[in-house]
Amino acid sequence: MNLESNYLIIEMAQESYTHEGTLELESGEKLKGFELTYTTQGHLTTAKDNVVWVIHALTGDANVQDWWGGLVGEDKFYDPSKHFIICANLLGSCYGSTNPLSTNPGSGNPYYYDFPSLTTRDLAKSLEALRIHLGITKIHTLIGGSLGGQVALEWAYLLGEQVKNTIILASNAKASPWIIGFNESQRMAIEADSTWGELHSEAGQKGLEAARAIAMISYRHPQDFAMKQSDQEEKLDNFRISSYLRYQGQKLAKRFNAYTYWVLSKAMDSHDIGRGRGGTEKVLSEIKSKILAIGVDRDLLFLKEESQFIVQFAKKGSYREIQSTLGHDAFLIEYEQLQYILSSFYLESNSEN
Numbered sequence: 001m002n003l004e005s006n007y008l009i010i011e012m013a014q015e016s017y018t019h020e021g022t023l024e025l026e027s028g029e030k031l032k033g034f035e036l037t038y039t040t041q042g043h044l045t046t047a048k049d050n051v052v053w054v055i056h057a058l059t060g061d062a063n064v065q066d067w068w069g070g071l072v073g074e075d076k077f078y079d080p081s082k083h084f085i086i087c088a089n090l091l092g093s094c095y096g097s098t099n100p101l102s103t104n105p106g107s108g109n110p111y112y113y114d115f116p117s118l119t120t121r122d123l124a125k126s127l128e129a130l131r132i133h134l135g136i137t138k139i140h141t142l143i144g145g146s147l148g149g150q151v152a153l154e155w156a157y158l159l160g161e162q163v164k165n166t167i168i169l170a171s172n173a174k175a176s177p178w179i180i181g182f183n184e185s186q187r188m189a190i191e192a193d194s195t196w197g198e199l200h201s202e203a204g205q206k207g208l209e210a211a212r213a214i215a216m217i218s219y220r221h222p223q224d225f226a227m228k229q230s231d232q233e234e235k236l237d238n239f240r241i242s243s244y245l246r247y248q249g250q251k252l253a254k255r256f257n258a259y260t261y262w263v264l265s266k267a268m269d270s271h272d273i274g275r276g277r278g279g280t281e282k283v284l285s286e287i288k289s290k291i292l293a294i295g296v297d298r299d300l301l302f303l304k305e306e307s308q309f310i311v312q313f314a315k316k317g318s319y320r321e322i323q324s325t326l327g328h329d330a331f332l333i334e335y336e337q338l339q340y341i342l343s344s345f346y347l348e349s350n351s352e353n
């Protein structure tokens, strides 16, 4: 794609990047080539200073407007008439990038259970390969929530001066035992599915439904369920929340697979920006970009204190908070607050320059 073109691209373009070389993974395993599907919107200025790179969460994809439409799009906060917006489907994810159902060049069959384990550092490394391929030398804003925030923080460390603003929503610098515990219980649900271990794309799908139901409890706050899922009539069984969680499980299983869920939830567990680099505090203090960490007051999964911890050690860090009964998922839904927080951050940031 020609990033220098003066032709104004407002429409979203979806492309695929093929990395021919071997990706050396943190585990010591190697991925012999990989593909990343990515989208771009808007056009790069001559000064190449308007790149907004968005990183999706666990089950998101490269079509950022589909899942963050209140923030990205025409006349929205990140507007393609001003910004050059890039979003790539994460390595391991099933929305067009190399994942466990892709063909293993070693065997000619899908990887299935032989797909290598990935860390957030590996995910950042694969995005770095795409950045180099696109010739992007400066990222104005790198932004992501949850798993996307973890990958963004990792990448911000690697990028050094090449990123100006890093915005981390409902995320952390190191996976907590609480998060790993939730993910482990979800993987146990997948393992308990008798089809898990079979060699086909549908293996573990019922387990995935249960995994999503468990996850939904961690993505929302009890107040949200009390408001939306309380039964009006007196009941002994068939509660509204039960139907909600079952529905959410089925909804995910229709668009996702258990293999990718396994790989990306493991990547989330692996997250520790300090590993092998002298510790979390040291690494946070070495990140060159400004960091805005946005916590959610009632996030029960990624606690707001974990966001506050990031800015406590970052050299140029600030913290803002979303107030929401939604809990963790608020970063995907509370657009008004997000716009206010982002506007005030850029205003403050620009006045310092």
Ligand SMILES: CC(=O)SCCNC(=O)CCNC(=O)[C@H](O)C(C)(C)COP(=O)(O)OP(=O)(O)OC[C@H]1O[C@@H](n2cnc3c(N)ncnc32)[C@H](O)[C@@H]1OP(=O)(O)O
Binding pocket: 056, 057, 059, 060, 061, 066, 067, 229, 240, 241, 243, 244, 245, 247, 251, 255, 329, 332, 333
């Ligand atoms: C191809 C793709 O989809 S790409 C990937 C899209 N997803 C992502 O990018 C990940 C990020 N997004 C998300 O996680 C989610 O979309 C969120 C958090 C933003 C919103 O979640 P939602 O499920 O839409 O919201 P919510 O929790 O309010 O649930 C609403 C759904 O539950 C249903 N529902 C609500 N209560 C009940 C109940 N008691 N029983 C059964 N169903 C119920 C609603 O009818 C609605 O169904 P619908 O999604 O078919 O319209």
Ligand SMILES: N[C@@H](CCO)C(=O)O
Binding pocket: 057, 058, 059, 060, 145, 146, 147, 219, 328, 329
């Ligand atoms: N609701 C998000 C996960 C929480 O970050 C998703 O499905 O990707």
